[in-house]
Amino acid sequence: MENSIYNSMIAATQLLNKQTIIANNLANISTTGFKEKFNYILQNNSIKNLHNTYNKIAKEYYNLSPGTLNYTARNLDLFVKDNGWLSVKDINGQEAYTKNGHVKINSARKLTIQDNELIGYNCNITIPNNINVKILSDGVITSIERKKHEIFEKKIGQLKLVRLPIDDLIQKQNGLFYLKKGNELFHKNHNFIDHDNNVRIQSGVLETSNVNAAKNMIEMISNARQFEAQMKMISTCDKNYEYANQLINVNN
Structure with missing residues (x-):
């Protein structure tokens, strides 16, 4: 009993x-x-x-x-295609990953998602004042300035885009995903993985909850x-x- x-x-x-x-x-x-x-x-x-x-x-x-797509026409709204992910730095400085592409610019002119700073590919990304930002399909960020009758584009940096193994993901209370420790994709003695040149994004689109x-x-x-x-x-x-x-x- x-x-x-x-x-x-x-x-x-x-x-x-x-x-x-x-x-x-x-x-x-x-x-x-x-x-x-x-x-x-x-x-x-x-x-x-x-x-x-x-x-x-x-x-x-x-x-x-993937969830359904919401076409917002906002340059800083990003949809990461297939099994690609955006890389962010959490409040503890640890690299984490998200499918949430609603990007904002904070007071320090950094790109953030839910107050987590987006990680650049071999660069620190800072957005200059008074410019329009364009994000290309490979994550390259450019500034667009109009001077007189000409338009000038300048590369600011590039987002770090990664591809993750589904079976080795864990989600924490902050809503971000992390790669399990010991995964072969990790660099030795570092908690990060490489940028994937084949991951593509689409701006002006958000992926809704699935x-x-x-x-x-x-x-x-x-x-x-x-x-x-x-x-x-x-x-x-x-x-x-x-x-x-x-x-x-x-x-x-």
Whole structure:
């Protein structure tokens, strides 16, 4: 009977964790470039008794398929094609990656995404005052100035664009993705990977969240019902304990 209670308790905890992930998906349904997350319960085959709930492990997966495209016509809105990613520096100075291409210029004239500075390819990018900025498909940033009747373009720098292995990605609370330590793409003794010349971007376009609202709502309802069933199981086992104790006391 103790095993039944313990199994139900572990199952309920796993369902709560899964529910948290689903709630986060739904909360970010309008977040630019957000990628849907899933939590699957897997059997741990290394344990002898494979039928116990507590021998199962939870693993997170990311749906990295593209969301729908929103054509904004804004030069600093970027869509990274295929499995390419933008590189940013988080608040701790660590390199991270994102599909959110809503770029802004901060007070220090740096390009940022959600206050994280965009990383340049072998350069530090600073945007001069009073110019129009154009970002080409290969990430090259140019300034456009009109002087008299002529237009002058000048290269400011280039965005660092990378291609990442899907299976080695982890997402942190800040919403950014990171490459797992020890991956072969990492430079030795450094926490960064190389720029990929084949990654292409498109300006004037934003990728919306790829969260499927209907699917997540169905999963949330299903999880709630499973959680309720586990709670009933615990309650039933608790009552059985009480009946068993009463019988023992009567017999004594």
